[in-house]
Amino acid sequence: MDRNLPIGIFDSGVGGLTVYRALHERLPTERYVYLGDTARVPYGTKSLSTVERYAIENARFLVSRGIKLLVVACNTASALAVPAIRAAVPVPVVGMIGAGARAAVQAAAGSARVGVVATESTVKSGAYSKAIKALAPGTEVYERACPLFVALAEEGWAETEVARVVAEEYLGELRGLNVAALVMGCTHYPILRRVIQEAVGAGVRLIDSGEAAAAAVEALIDREGLRRTATQELRDLREAGAHARHLCDDLDHFYVTDAAERFAHVAERFLGAAPRRLEAVEVWGQDELQPR
Amino acid sequence: MDRNLPIGIFDSGVGGLTVYRALHERLPTERYVYLGDTARVPYGTKSLSTVERYAIENARFLVSRGIKLLVVACNTASALAVPAIRAAVPVPVVGMIGAGARAAVQAAAGSARVGVVATESTVKSGAYSKAIKALAPGTEVYERACPLFVALAEEGWAETEVARVVAEEYLGELRGLNVAALVMGCTHYPILRRVIQEAVGAGVRLIDSGEAAAAAVEALIDREGLRRTATQELRDLREAGAHARHLCDDLDHFYVTDAAERFAHVAERFLGAAPRRLEAVEVWGQDELQPR
Known part of the structure; x- marks a missing residue:
């Protein structure tokens, strides 16, 4: 080569x-x-x-x-x-999956809970869950599809009130779940990093799969x-x-x-x-x- | 046939x-x-x-x-x-275009202003504007792409606070423009009819192109x-x-x-x-x- x-x-x-x-x-x-x-x-x-x-x-x-x-x-x-x-x-x-999963397991540092946000088809495939559990058996993986994030990023609305409301709707419930790390498992999502971090709380390590x-x-x-x-x-x-x-x-x-x-x-x-x-x-x- | x-x-x-x-x-x-x-x-x-x-x-x-x-x-x-x-x-x-344009011109009943909400490519084509102006020359046509509406409808969020905030963001400025009728020029938009009507105000006739x-x-x-x-x-x-x-x-x-x-x-x-x-x-x- x-x-x-x-x-x-x-x-x-x-x-x-x-x-x-x-x-x-x-x-x-x-x-x-x-x-x-x-x-x-x-x-x-x-x-x-x-x-x-x-x-x-x-x-x-x-x-x-x-x-x-x-x-x-x-x-x-x-x-x-x-x-x-x-x-x-x-x-x-x-x-993206293996690298994102490894980074999440490292960032979670032994914690039992990791989150993944991704597209409908990625979530449905369970690929991140499988990869994370292969590296750290016993980890609970919470996966959630966030389809509106793509449209928000492409519209240039990443920093708007709309983005905050949408992120809260998708991710607010994560705050109670004691998740140590969250994989942004769709290429568009890092554009919304700030509102995602706000929605899940400052204690959650965000992993950019890219x-x-x-x-x-x-x-x-x-x-x-x-x-x-x-x-x-x-x-x-x-x-x-x-x-x-x-x-x-x-x-x-x-x-x-x-x-x-x-x-x-x-x-x-x-x-x-x-x-x-x-x-x-x-x-x-x-x-x-x-x-x- | x-x-x-x-x-x-x-x-x-x-x-x-x-x-x-x-x-x-x-x-x-x-x-x-x-x-x-x-x-x-x-x-x-x-x-x-x-x-x-x-x-x-x-x-x-x-x-x-x-x-x-x-x-x-x-x-x-x-x-x-x-x-x-x-x-x-x-x-x-x-x-859809000819029928939607005709219905809008009829509903507008001589008013000089008609609105159209549609996809980016439909708006860019100017097809609705051309069709409306061919039927009623002198009409001002206000066209706006609302890409998030599709994701909102498919997500089942038509009646949510998120949908209201998004509709306000896209359409709030229409309220000041004295538009008589608004064409919902994308198949998904009628699913959001209620929040669209709220955003533009009760005086605007909504046209379902379908x-x-x-x-x-x-x-x-x-x-x-x-x-x-x-x-x-x-x-x-x-x-x-x-x-x-x-x-x-x-x-x-x-x-x-x-x-x-x-x-x-x-x-x-x-x-x-x-x-x-x-x-x-x-x-x-x-x-x-x-x-x-």
Whole structure:
């Protein structure tokens, strides 16, 4: 595997940008190729077989672009489709669930109760519960779907009274349950970190599954000797005519399957910057991959 | 055209059931075939070309099942794709926009201001504004996207404090604008009729685009001589072993492209009844239409 290839990231849409940001912060000398499947977003209300099909198409698209490693930024796809993705592509695959579960168990530090907020399909899969209980048997896991959080984040309402009322409705009951840590198991939820923290109380450690996965990716590339070389780094910066890497700069490439304009708009809301290289593509019918 | 064929209805998902209900109330002796494209829902944030492609696949699927008339229950597909659908299928096509616009202009009764709430893509298309101004030039049309309404309706939160706060946030400013009528231009919004009415004030006439379209469908089938015959009606009831038609009974057939269980669950929330005949199908790749 060529260690100078970029890291691939796919998500059902724009939410995975929070994972891209976490990776970029931890591994700023890597390059990234991001795919948002905006033509079929969201995955969180869809079935196992459909999410598997979409995830494999996305993974194959990124592999066709040349990547050394694939990050499944979408928690729903991570919960439902990682085995199918691993079987379909020849690169290492990192999902959100294992990393998020490990971080939660560490943060809970022996406490018997952990919470998870995620999409309907992730909760229904029980993937986080299984992963947490495998690491720390006897842990009680409280899982809750919070579908309105996605719409609130994309609307730019993260800091509003509406967000506070919604978070209280979903999470208020958690305050009585003595939960030590809460996994934000959907890419959009870290955007609402402040109101989530308020709703569950300051004593609960919030786990950003994207940050946890970024740490796992760093460990993996060091273990496998896949870190980008210093020589290549310098070449990259020269190519970009830059002195340092920045979020969404020319060295990272973004693809969407639909509505690039809306993606750029929400990206700006989430990251404070819109991708400079953003392209609409089709990822279905992998035999005839064509930019649109 | 065989007048005893069912009426086809498609929507991006479950929201079109409000249109099915309106049709069923107005034309209870007709039979209906409903397709919810739950594998690719929602359409309201997607682009023109993607919505056109999905809409044509849905329309062709329903035509392959045998229908006399097609109702595009999804407002976004109605706003973006009706010309493309008409070109693709050999049956009459009724969308939401024309009917909703006509009902709004009538209800506004000469007032210069009409409001429209709809999805992002419907608002961006300007379809309602154009249709209203074509009927009543000089009307000022105030359009607003209300993305959280869909999640609120599906969550079963229509009558909650959260819904009231969200409706106030979106629509409170309308109260000062002297709007005579407000089109609920997304299938989910009639579920929130009560909080919408509260937010805009009792003086504003709410237009349910589904009810308006049902009236248009009735006019069309009478004009074209397409009403189901009395003989066939009796046969239908005998077939069903029933004395009267009911919402979601055995005589209506429902298809979804994904997650039938979730569809049935939300249908029960919206209609008070779940479809008795509900089947998952694939509608893409029309050459090889297969039930899954």
